[in-house]
Amino acid sequence: MPLIFRLASAIGSPVRLGGITPDRLRDMSLVEIARLEVLQGNVSVALGDLFRVSGDGADGRLTFEGDLAGVHEIGRGMTGGEIVVRGSAGRHVGGGMTGGAIHIHGDAGDWLGCEMKGGLIHVRGSAGDHTGAAYAGSRRGMTEGTILIEGSVGSHLGASMRRGLVAVGGDCRDVAGLEMIAGSILVFGACGRAPGAGMRRGTIGVFGMSPVPLLPTFRAAGRFRPLFLRLIRRDLERLGFPPRDELSGEELVLYHGDLVGLGKGEVWCREDGGTP
Amino acid sequence: MNVIDSRGGRPAVESLDGRVVDTFAEAFPMTAARAIITADTRDWSRIAAQTMTGYATSVIACDAEAGIERALDESETPDGRPGFSVLVFAFSRDALEQALANRVGQCVMTCPTTACYSGLPAGEKIVSVGGRLRYFGDGWQVSKRIGGRRYWRIPVMDGEFLCEETFGTTKGVAGGNLIVMGSESGATLRVTESAVAAIRGEVRDVILPFPGGIARSGSKVGSKYRGLRASTNTAFTPMLRGVVPSEMPRGVRCVYEIVIDGLTLEAVEKATAIGVRAALKEPAVIGVTAGNYGGNLGPHHIRLLDVLARFGETA
Incomplete structure (x- = not known):
């Protein structure tokens, strides 16, 4: 049985749950857990004042219930175990996590999985800006792990990411893969402006039917059937992402870029219309 | 029924069919x-x-x-x-x-x-x-x-x-083998092919590395020539009968070997049993034996009679 946190009432000021992770709570009693202090706004409050806590966290599973759009940093820094959010979650979910899994049965805010180093985040709804990206001033975004978003995402998806996989079932906004170092970003809907701007290496796949607005510093190589996408498809299915026929070996257009930099990145898309 | 004693080439002990030599394959x-x-x-x-x-x-x-x-x-x-x-x-x-x-x-x-x-x-x-x-x-x-x-x-x-x-x-097992000895070359080859097909069809985790799964130039360790690590297996070479010690029963004119490498000892043993059973379906097969080095080199001894008993008809 998981440890269950039910939001007691609507929260006013935003709450930061950084450090409330399965590994930390595994050996604590309900009383000890309820006494843990978290920040609400700029005030420390007891966890038990915000949530009704029940269940048992010995198996490393936490469940959050309620509208947690104002609750931030869920699973931040977690190293293992599982967190399930039945509802929407706030910003910075899974930031810097190194292991374990976070499942959000709703939407997630900005900075989802920022600088994560391992593990899995699966969002059934949509996510905000800067998913899997680097924080301001940091050199690298996510360096390992997988982020699955069945809905859409905002801008700066995977900015400066170094490794790992991000799959988006819907659309993404501008500059996905901005200054990407390596890793893979797959977007199955439409894509905003300038995907891969400044990318050094890595893979961006945009499988929506609308033209991909690439920068003029990308060069077309032709149409190919990339085999590695079949392996990714199988891995996505294993992780519970809805099956995507786009990855089963159809012919795609390959672009190399961004030639303002190293130019060893690649963008795969279905149509070559609207490209430089 | 009798089996053939590998030392004397004569029937020795009660066994499956009277054509299986009571010996073992030595695997590494x-x-x-x-x-x-x-x-x-x-x-x-x-x-x-x-x-x-x-x-x-x-x-x-x-x-x-x-x-x-x-x-x-x-x-x-x-x-x-x-x-x-x-x-x-x-x-x-x-x-x-x-x-x-x-x-x-x-x-x-x-x-x-x-x-x-x-x-x-x-x-x-x-x-x-x-x-x-x-x-x-x-x-x-x-x-x-x-x-x-x-x-x-x-x-x-x-x-x-x-x-x-x-x-x-x-860590796999290599060098499993069985040797099919027949009175007529065409029939012996056909039944050895059947044994190969049976092994390949029924056993996973094994390969038969020789051409078509069959070796016709079985070898013994060493040679009269210095530096040659292996030379023709004179004891199973019918044309040399009478001039070298032979391990073939009377009437054998053709011998084929199936070498078996596997990921596990059990897979090699099962393949051996299936191969021997398939070979025995041909009346022209006078005997089935296995190659070894006296048991002093390889740690795995695959006794033909043991694996036939352990891996029955349903193997």
Whole structure:
């Protein structure tokens, strides 16, 4: 049985749950857990004042219930175990996590999985800006792990990411893969402006039917059937992402870029219309 | 029923059929890997697998022993294309890595539309294959980590060659064998072919590395010539009967050997039992025996009568 946190009432000021992770709570009693202090706004409050806590966290599973759009940093820094959010979650979910899994049965805010180093985040709804990206001033975004978003995402998806996989079932906004170092970003809907701007290496796949607005510093190589996408498809299915026929070996257009930099990145898309 | 005493060539003890020599095959541990080869079509995956396993019959003079284990359908391969699984055996992990890298590089990467993956779990003991071949990409190779495994995408003239970075290895068993002795060459060959087909059809985790699964030039250790590690197995060479000590029953005019390498001792034993049973279906087969070195070299002794008893008709 998981440890269950039910939001007691609507929260006013935003709450930061950084450090409330399965590994930390595994050996604590309900009383000890309820006494843990978290920040609400700029005030420390007891966890038990915000949530009704029940269940048992010995198996490393936490469940959050309620509208947690104002609750931030869920699973931040977690190293293992599982967190399930039945509802929407706030910003910075899974930031810097190194292991374990976070499942959000709703939407997630900005900075989802920022600088994560391992593990899995699966969002059934949509996510905000800067998913899997680097924080301001940091050199690298996510360096390992997988982020699955069945809905859409905002801008700066995977900015400066170094490794790992991000799959988006819907659309993404501008500059996905901005200054990407390596890793893979797959977007199955439409894509905003300038995907891969400044990318050094890595893979961006945009499988929506609308033209991909690439920068003029990308060069077309032709149409190919990339085999590695079949392996990714199988891995996505294993992780519970809805099956995507786009990855089963159809012919795609390959672009190399961004030639303002190293130019060893690649963008795969279905149509070559609207490209430089 | 009687079996033939391997020392005297005469019936000795009660047994299955009276044609099985009460002796054992002497097998050795070898390091093994499984390669999964896929291609756009069944034909090209077969061509790659056959080419990769060429000149790999025996470590007497080859860098490895290799063979096709079985065909794989689309649901069994990592990329959903038709393929073949190939087993490769060598005396050390270093030798195995060298043989795999050479063979995958020269025979699979060169073959149109192919890809190559490890077919064994990546445990502590691994060898680098894609990790060595990636340099062929001349700086344009790309690595992808998918599902916890790393792959190299090497650009080639028909697209890119996808190869897993490392292959898992295991301690396998090589040198299992059975020797079919017949009175008539055509019938003996046909029944040995049937034995090969039965083994390949019923047993996984094994290969029969010789051409068509059959060796006609069985060897003994050493030679009258200095420096020659192996020479013709005079005791089983019918044309030398009368001038050298023979281990063949009277009437034998043709002998074929099936060598079996497997990932586990049990798989080799099961294959041996199935092969012996298949051989005994032909009346022209006078006896079935196995090759050994007196039991002093290999740690695995596969006694024909024991495996026939353990792996019955339903084996």
